[in-house]
Structures are given as C-alpha cells and as structure tokens.
Amino acid sequence: MESMQHHEQHVQLCFDCAAACERCATACLREDHVMMMRECIRLCRDCADFCRMCGSLTARDSAFMMPFMVLCADVCDACADECSQHDHEHCRACAEACRRCADDCRRLSATA
Template identity: 45%
Template structure:
C-alpha cells in the first residue's frame, strides 16, 4: 500500500489536509535528495542546510496532521516559511535537483499556508 493510499484511509482528514500531507512527504524526500547532492560543495552548504531543515519540518508536520495535533496549524506556518526560504535558495542554483526541489517546495508552501490559516 502506498503512502497516499494509507493517508486516504484516515477518514477524519479533509481533502486539503490529505494533499498537504502528501506535499509535505514529497518535500521531505526531495529535500533529502537535494541536500545529499549538495554535500561536498562549499557553494551549496546553505542549500543543504535549508533542505535538511525543511525535510525535518515537513516530515514532522505531516505526522502532526495525521494524528490531529492541536499544534499542526502553528507548525504549518513554520513549514511554509521554511519551504519558501529553501525554494528561494534552490532557485539560485542551476543543478536539476535544486530546480526540482524548488518546484516541489513552492507547492508544499502553498498547501501549508492554507493549513496555517484554516
């Protein structure tokens, strides 16, 4: 069973929450990949640092949403801010992994903002 199928089975989640969880998990995965690709390049240290922060935050936010935590909306705003900062950094680099990461993070930031204001 895929993660998306598992998330579908959590019946108390709205479609928007499901989408945000999926986006957060995708962001965590792409950020781990991007950070790993940036390792060893001094010009990419900030990118790697931000990607690692986002991977941790988005993973945590997805878990908070899945369990219905009262802190989820607070964390959603932090996730959106971190995704936007990381996307800004990634967009400065020509590497394919950075460009893909920025694209995924923009989408994640948007759904996290919606959760923060819900």
C-alpha cells in the same frame, strides 16, 4: 469529509517535499564545488525535518498542526529561495516541491 481529504493531500505534499529536500541535499554533497552548496544543504536538511514533522502532525490531527504549518511554510520558502539560486535539476525540483508545500501550508493554516 472535504477537510479530511485536504489533510491527507497535505500529508503527502509534506512527505514529498521532505523527500525532494533529502534528494537535493544528497546531490549537492556530490557537486564539485560542495562548499558553494553549504547553505543549500543546510536549508534542505532543515526543510526536510520540518516537512516530516508537519506531515506527522497533520496525519494525527494534532492541535499544534496549524501553527506549525505557518512555520513550515517559512522554512519551505527559505529553502526554495536558496535552491532557486542554483542551476541544478535537483535544486529546481526541490524549489518547486518547497513552493507547493509552502502554498498548501498557508492555504490550510488560513482556514483555521
């Protein structure tokens, strides 16, 4: 039962992270110096896709969810590292969401 609860929490963390990444990418597109935000936007979009897939795989208890969590954590780390370089509230919020998701991905994948 505890494992199922952790999986449900992980699904929510994944979708929350995807939403934070989407908000960040959208806000970055509105920045005055949008060309300086290209890598942030690219990584946010990649991360949002990975997090949605990870959440979906976890929700359906896929046999592939654990190895995908490892990859998702790496993408979340890359996105968090990039977002941390920018002094925008949306980037800070995205970096925090990415770190939470990456930590949870690693924690769950280590229990497999």
